[in-house]
Amino acid sequence: MKNSKMDDLFDFENADTKKMIKEAKGKNYARIALISLSMAVYIFGLIYLQKIQITPYLVDNNISEIDSYYNVFGANTHLGMWDEEYRFIGSSASAPKYKIIDGKPVSLGEVKVPGKVNFNEFSLNANWPTTDTKDVFTYDGVRKLQFYHPAITYEAYKNDMNLVADIPDYKKVEMGISFDKSYTLKEVQNMLPENVNFQWAWIDTYDETSLQGLQSSDGVPSIVISEVNAAGFHLYNKVGEAIEKPVDQFVENLELALRNKTNYYNDLKVVDDFLKQENGKINTDNIMIVGAVITGSPKDILSVQNENFVKAAVLGAVVDTY
Numbered sequence: 001m002k003n004s005k006m007d008d009l010f011d012f013e014n015a016d017t018k019k020m021i022k023e024a025k026g027k028n029y030a031r032i033a034l035i036s037l038s039m040a041v042y043i044f045g046l047i048y049l050q051k052i053q054i055t056p057y058l059v060d061n062n063i064s065e066i067d068s069y070y071n072v073f074g075a076n077t078h079l080g081m082w083d084e085e086y087r088f089i090g091s092s093a094s095a096p097k098y099k100i101i102d103g104k105p106v107s108l109g110e111v112k113v114p115g116k117v118n119f120n121e122f123s124l125n126a127n128w129p130t131t132d133t134k135d136v137f138t139y140d141g142v143r144k145l146q147f148y149h150p151a152i153t154y155e156a157y158k159n160d161m162n163l164v165a166d167i168p169d170y171k172k173v174e175m176g177i178s179f180d181k182s183y184t185l186k187e188v189q190n191m192l193p194e195n196v197n198f199q200w201a202w203i204d205t206y207d208e209t210s211l212q213g214l215q216s217s218d219g220v221p222s223i224v225i226s227e228v229n230a231a232g233f234h235l236y237n238k239v240g241e242a243i244e245k246p247v248d249q250f251v252e253n254l255e256l257a258l259r260n261k262t263n264y265y266n267d268l269k270v271v272d273d274f275l276k277q278e279n280g281k282i283n284t285d286n287i288m289i290v291g292a293v294i295t296g297s298p299k300d301i302l303s304v305q306n307e308n309f310v311k312a313a314v315l316g317a318v319v320d321t322y
Contacts, residue, residue, distance in 0.1 A: 059084060059093050061260075062113040066095075068257030069264045072250070072271060075145050075176060075227035076100070076200040076293040076316070078238045079111060099142075099317050101295050102172045102197060103240045106317045109140050136226070145176030145227040147202055147291045148312040152214050154222045160315035161305040167298040167318060174199075174316035175294050175301050176227065179309050182288035185247060191309055192292070195300045201246075202232040202291030205271045227316075230291070231271050247284045251275075254282075297321075 063082055070079050080096040093113040098105040136144040148154055157178075164173055182204050183191070192198050202225075206214070216222040233250030236242055243249055254275075257268050275282045293316070294301065304310055 059091055059113055063093055063095075064260055065262035065264060066111055066113070068253065068260060068262050068268070070097075071253035072231050072257065072268060073228060075147075075202065075230050075232065076174065076234070076295075077108065077227070078234075080238070082113075099174060100199070100236060100238075100240050101174050101317055101319045102321075104172060104319050104321075106142060106174075106319050107140065108138055108142060142317050143315055145174070145230075145293065145316045146312075146314045147176060147225040147227070147230050148178040149204075149206060149211070149214060149225065150179055150181045150290055150311060151206070151211050152222050153216070154224070154312075155216070157312040158224075158314050159312065161302060161313050163315050164298045164301050164305075169297050169299055170321050171298060172295060172319050172321055173298055173301050174318070175304075176202075176291065176314045176316055177294060177304065177310050178202075178291040178312040178314075179289070180311045181309075182290050183309070184285075185287070185289060188289050188292060191307070192294065193300070193303045195303060196294040196296045198235055198292060199295050200232055200234055200293035201289045202230050202293075203250075203275075204288045204290045205231045205274045207274055210270075232289075232291075247287055250287075251282050251284060 063084075067079060070077055076099050078098055078100065080098065082093050082095045084093040085091065094110050096110050097108040099108065100106075136146060138144055146158060148157055160175070164175070167173060179188075185201065188201065189198065214223045214225075233246050234243060235246045254268060254272055258265065258272055262268070272282070275287060277286075294304070305313065
């Protein structure tokens with residue numbers, strides 16, 4: 001009897017044996033599937049946890065990089081509050097970019113993360129930057145400021161005062177002026193008329209090598225500086241309030257940006273090296289100003305047109321007073 005049962009057990013053609021084997025295989029497959037599913041859920045959970053921890057860090061780093069750039073470069077340009085959106089795939093952030101003209105913001109679009117500082121500009125002159133006096137705009141239709149370094153000889157200097165004279169006096173105007181030489185902050189504050197608002201200061205950060213790169217040579221005209229590439233400091237903050245110590249704030253922003261090692265480190269380091277000039281520390285008294293952004297009514301802006309310190313005058317944004 002025992003031998004018969006053993007024979008039946010190893011008789012793979014037997015119906016009971018086939019059923020037992022099938023059930024065993026089914027249980028084994030189910031066990032493998034359950035283990036695989038558990039491992040997949042576990043691994044996905046780990047990836048998700050890492051993602052929600054790392055993504056904000058990466059987004060915040062990118063935000064800090066762009067913020068640090070506009071704290072040093074970009075004449076009279078501010079970034080607003082960042083709107084951050086975190087997703088498992090495709091996290092992003094955006095912030096409005098704007099100028100302040102006598103307390104009123106003028107939109108310049110927005111900056112986005114992932115992304116970088118956008119240097120694109122529209123000009124009727126395909127060979128810009130040159131000494132040509134063509135108008136340059138953002139793609140939002142706002143005029144872009146241009147600056148002329150006093151140590152460079154240009155074939156022509158842009159003077160938009162004639163345009164300002166045609167603007168109705170109920171408008172508010174932004175004007176970028178380039179000086180005939182470098183001045184201290186105190187000197188600039190004293191020589192600008194009281195009826196104009198001194199919004200932003202373009203500082204001298206150009207050593208001999210940089211100046212040679214700007215100067216005309218071999219038939220190539222001298223280069224004017226776009227507002228996006230001009231380094232300087234704000235005299236009013238993001239909401240239009242006067243900054244108590246603007247130069248100190250500028251130095252603090254520059255040092256913070258350098259400590260963060262942003263993608264714009266090399267550009268910022270050039271500014272830092274020039275201002276330190278091997279002293280190891282920036283002396284704020286040695287920061288010299290070679291241009292400025294002023295705002296006011298057309299009549300206010302025209303009050304500087306005959307001043308000897310104005311070498312070039314470039315019209316920027318124009319906005320209604322109300």
